Amino acid sequence: MPKIWDISPPVNAQSPVFPGDTVYQQTWCATIGPGCPVNVSAITLSPHAGAHADAPLHYDATGKAIGEVDLDAFIGPCRVIHAIGCGPLVQWQHIEHAMSGGAWGPAPLPQRVLVRVYEKMPQTAFDNALPAFAPETVARLADLGVKLIGIDSASIDPADSKALPSHQTIRQRGLRVLENLLLDDVPEGDYELIALPLKFTTADASPVRAILRKLP
Template sequence: MSHKTLWDISPVVAPDSPIFPGDEPYALRWTARLSPQCPVNLSAVTLSPHVGAHADAPLHYADDAPSAAEVALDPYLGPCRVIHAIDCGPLIRIEHLAHAEANLPPRVLVRCNRQADTVWNPDFTAYAPETVEWLAARGVRLIGLDTPSVDPASSKTLDSHQRLLRLDLRVLENLVLDEVPEGDYELIALPLKLAGACASPVRAVLRAL
């Protein structure tokens, strides 16, 4: 049986992972180590759920909205299109995606970077709110990108996040699409069932159809 090609589109989560200023970095400590008295190594981790590849829950941008444990899993699993909009500027606009509009699947990931940032860069590409609307009108239920947020780092109104809320879309941020050709794939990026959390880390992968 032949194995389908797999693309790992998740960055390594490490203490030096780029994060929004003020966010909780990843840290690991050992609570037990292998020894004659102890049969295992045991670690404990602390981190913001927005470190690395992650799925924002609606709770991130609205009170009384679903947490990471409460979102339906369907949007995070299934046919997906990767669209290239490399070096498109501050915002992904409709004209950057129109060339790949035909028969859009319910999930769209946009590659903005030639190479994913490994240090914090506030000048990352985000989604124009009208692009979120345009995708939703074409049946898209999940959007994603290879930068930290669908809104600019300086935004206080989070217009694209608010579009996600109103249109009931899901989102994946901080993906790594450096090696992924434009085209159609199967997406697998399930959030953890974290009670009360505003987001969840995901191990996001794409599989050849």
């Protein structure tokens, strides 16, 4: 079996969420004991907790809910690119080294690109200074045929952004997005991505169990 990298951070009561968003909570509706053969819990959480896929509905009032989005973007060849220490925005010069050619050889850029910006992804505290994508970088990736971008920070836009230019760029260009990935142990390179959202028919996002597998 090919090696698997689990790129989903743990989801629990310590999982950071955007300030004001719904934190993870779990209560037990039933527990194993006399007269009860099973444990059953109830979970409350933001669909943006942990590794997740945003739906167009998240940034477009008339956009599709996550359960209506085609799944093809969330499975297939992808490239992991390191831009650690890039500063507040991932600019083109931070990822240009991983485009086709040079040390990367003749392999064309896959349709999915995941960018690692953290040496260690914050898993228990929200990063108000989270690195995000420059919208110009998103547009250039779209020009190259990319249909999904991902990042190990909580958003492709700065935490204090109100205009959300990178989200608006993926809206305009029809891209899909994964956020809050855990890429700490993933070398740069090409992989198979599998990160399927749940079929929430009215939700603005969905958690994913995202994995990478090494290509043959």
